Amino acid sequence: MLLSTFQHEFIEAGCDEAGRGCLAGPVFAAAVIFPPDYRNALLNDSKQLSEKKRTELRPIIEREALDFAVASVSAEEIDKINILNASYLAMHRALDSLKTKAAYIIVDGNRFKPYQNIPHQCVIKGDGKYLSIAAASILAKTYRDEYMDGLSKDFPHYDWLSNKGYPTVKHRNAVLEFGISPHHRKTFRVTDPQLKLF
Template sequence: MLLSYFQEDLLEAGCDEAGRGCLAGPVFAAAVIFPKDYFHPQLNDSKKLSEKKRMELRPIIERDALAYAVTSVSPQEIDAINIHNASYKAMHLALDQLKVAPEFLIIDGNRFIPYKNLPHQCIIKGDGKYLSIAAASILAKTYRDEYMLELSKEFPVYDWASNKGYPTVKHRNAVLEFGMTPHHRKTFTVSRPQLTLF
């Protein structure tokens, strides 16, 4: 069972990102604040849920949260500042947009750039431990998937409708055959020897 809060004294926001390991598309991040006594039995790490279940949970999260926000950082900025910094920036942007100010942050993963001197805790696999991080993972994932689905209509050969920009064999082969689009991250290289690794 996922826990509602890491600590009990301060209003807590959970943060997570989606799309860090992709060849194409922005990185998305979300921040979610739930009431302290909040619980939902189906909330879990987005990677453990079906696409249908994620989409069912998204409006529930948006309805029940005290505040939530979803933001993104472009492939061009990812190339300029690197994917780690872009992920942290996307989280900061999401926190900026919250309509309720958090007092404590819990971050999925093992690293974070401090935000406005707020206390925070990094939690490895936090999306499988805390409701607000799980909810943030679902929002970031579903909004990013929708974005990539729209892009795929313009660039169908890269199969983004299925792979969402992740480096599948079909996606990497398409990059080698057709080249990169403006939506690809130029700092990720694709080569033929790489194809044999997957």
């Protein structure tokens, strides 16, 4: 069962990102604050949920959270500062956009760049352990998927409607055939057993 808070005495924000391993598009991140002792049996890591279930949960999260925010870092910015720093920046931007100031931050994964001297805890596989991180993963994923669906209308040959910018065989082959788009991350290198793109 996922837990509601890491430390009950804090106003706690859970953070997660989506799109870190993509060849194209921004990286998105979300920050979510739930009420103390919040419960939702349906919430889980976004990767463990179907697209339909994530879509259904998004308005529930947005309605029941005390506060939430979603932010992104563009492919151009990723190329300038690298994807790890871009992931931190996206989470910082999401935290910046919260109306409620968090006193404690929990982050999915094992690394995080400190934010405004607010204490934080990195939680490996946190999106499967804490509700606020699970909710952040769902928001980041659904907002990013929606964004990539919009881009796919102008770049249908990359199949972003299906792969959302991840390096599928069809996506990699399309880059080899058509070249890169303005939305591709030019600093990514895809080596064996995958195709080298750039």
